[in-house]
Amino acid sequence: MTADTPFEAEVIATFGRRVRVRDDAGGEHDARPRGRKLVIACGDRVRCERDPRHEEVHATAVLPRRTALWRSNLRGGAELVVANITHLVAVIAPRPEPDLFMIDRYFAAAASSGIAAVLVANKADLGHDAAMLETLAAFEAIGASTIACAAAVESGGRVGELHALLKAATAVLVGQSGVGKSSIVNALVPGADIATAELVRQTDEGRHTTTAARLYDLAGGGRLIDSPGVRDFSPAIDHLEPGTLGYADIAWLAPRCRFLDCRHMQEPDCAIVAAARTGELAPRRYESYRRMRRLHEQLSDARGPGKRPRAGR
Numbered sequence: 001m002t003a004d005t006p007f008e009a010e011v012i013a014t015f016g017r018r019v020r021v022r023d024d025a026g027g028e029h030d031a032r033p034r035g036r037k038l039v040i041a042c043g044d045r046v047r048c049e050r051d052p053r054h055e056e057v058h059a060t061a062v063l064p065r066r067t068a069l070w071r072s073n074l075r076g077g078a079e080l081v082v083a084n085i086t087h088l089v090a091v092i093a094p095r096p097e098p099d100l101f102m103i104d105r106y107f108a109a110a111a112s113s114g115i116a117a118v119l120v121a122n123k124a125d126l127g128h129d130a131a132m133l134e135t136l137a138a139f140e141a142i143g144a145s146t147i148a149c150a151a152a153v154e155s156g157g158r159v160g161e162l163h164a165l166l167k168a169a170t171a172v173l174v175g176q177s178g179v180g181k182s183s184i185v186n187a188l189v190p191g192a193d194i195a196t197a198e199l200v201r202q203t204d205e206g207r208h209t210t211t212a213a214r215l216y217d218l219a220g221g222g223r224l225i226d227s228p229g230v231r232d233f234s235p236a237i238d239h240l241e242p243g244t245l246g247y248a249d250i251a252w253l254a255p256r257c258r259f260l261d262c263r264h265m266q267e268p269d270c271a272i273v274a275a276a277r278t279g280e281l282a283p284r285r286y287e288s289y290r291r292m293r294r295l296h297e298q299l300s301d302a303r304g305p306g307k308r309p310r311a312g313r
């Protein structure tokens with residue numbers, strides 16, 4: 001390969017508009033996207049060219065994505081979070097207090113893009129109470145894999161179970177700040193040495209220590225992307241499965257509704273409403289679905305007329 005031969009590479013970190021890429025021979029380069037319209041995230045495969053004058057690497061195109069996680073901004077627009085992941089690993093802990101509705105929305109986005117869902121309950125050493133165990137069981141019931149661990153205090157142990165699960169995966173760790181995402185990477189990737197920080201004592205909130213997404217290689221295969229903690233997550237509406245919004249348990253029951261295009265809000269003979277009454281569908285999940293439906297409408301309105309959601313991924 002001569003200096004000006006275009007090459008393909010994987011995006012392994014993003015810092016605003018700057019990215020770090022790794023070519024197929026393992027060489028790493030700082031790069032910038034050519035043109036404002038080129039959207040790139042960690043996990044993307046890109047075509048690169050060297051700028052002969054400035055010794056700069058430009059990403060000129062994104063190769064087709066197998067999967068993508070998109071979030072919505074306040075104006076209803078879609079923002080790419082990570083690309084080409086096989087697993088979304090949501091992390092919760094006794095502290096900070098879990099936001100299960102946010103986990104629902106992450107898993108809805110994952111399901112809509114064919115990404116497997118994993119729920120990790122970290123900080124087991126602080127004690128996982130009955131509510132935490134119920135939470136794990138409830139998410140197992142809707143198809144997620146679940147693992148309880150204590151990243152900061154164990155060498156191996158249950159963190160090893162996560163390692164085994166991710167052997168052939170490209171996974172992203174997501175969740176609130178301070179749940180221990182970077183601590184999990186540190187436990188699984190010797191030498192990663194990512195900075196972590198204690199919670200704010202008065203509020204039990206995280207300090208938003210990680211500020212950029214970055215991909216790490218696991219020993220024995222598998223890759224793990226650490227990402228900045230979030231206060232909230234709303235899936236991008238264009239990338240949500242339109243009928244069920246990516247809620248697996250709703251999708252299982254929906255064939256029983258009277259209308260094929262039932263939105264499961266107040267339509268007659270809705271099997272979802274009936275199942276939430278009997279408890280066959282967890283009432284918390286139905287409440288969550290209703291919130292997601294309303295959020296979907298708000299985000300769609302925020303875009304203004306003529307910009308209704310498009311179907312598809």
Ligand SMILES: Nc1nc2c(ncn2[C@@H]2O[C@H](COP(=O)(O)OP(=O)(O)OP(=O)(O)O)[C@@H](O)[C@H]2O)c(=O)[nH]1
Pocket residue numbers: 122123124125126149150151152153176177178179180181182183184195196197198199206207208209210211227228229230
């Ligand atoms: N007791 C206990 N503390 C933990 C465990 N895992 C992580 N912590 C602590 O939780 C705090 C936050 O951990 P981080 O790994 O920085 O959390 P994060 O999710 O990466 O946070 P952001 O980067 O801000 O999103 C640190 O003080 C860790 O030492 C655990 O298993 N048990």
Ligand SMILES: [Mg+2]
Pocket residue numbers: 181182183195196209210226227228229
């Ligand atoms: Mg972190």
Ligand SMILES: [Zn+2]
Pocket residue numbers: 254257258262263264265267269270271272273
């Ligand atoms: Zn229905």
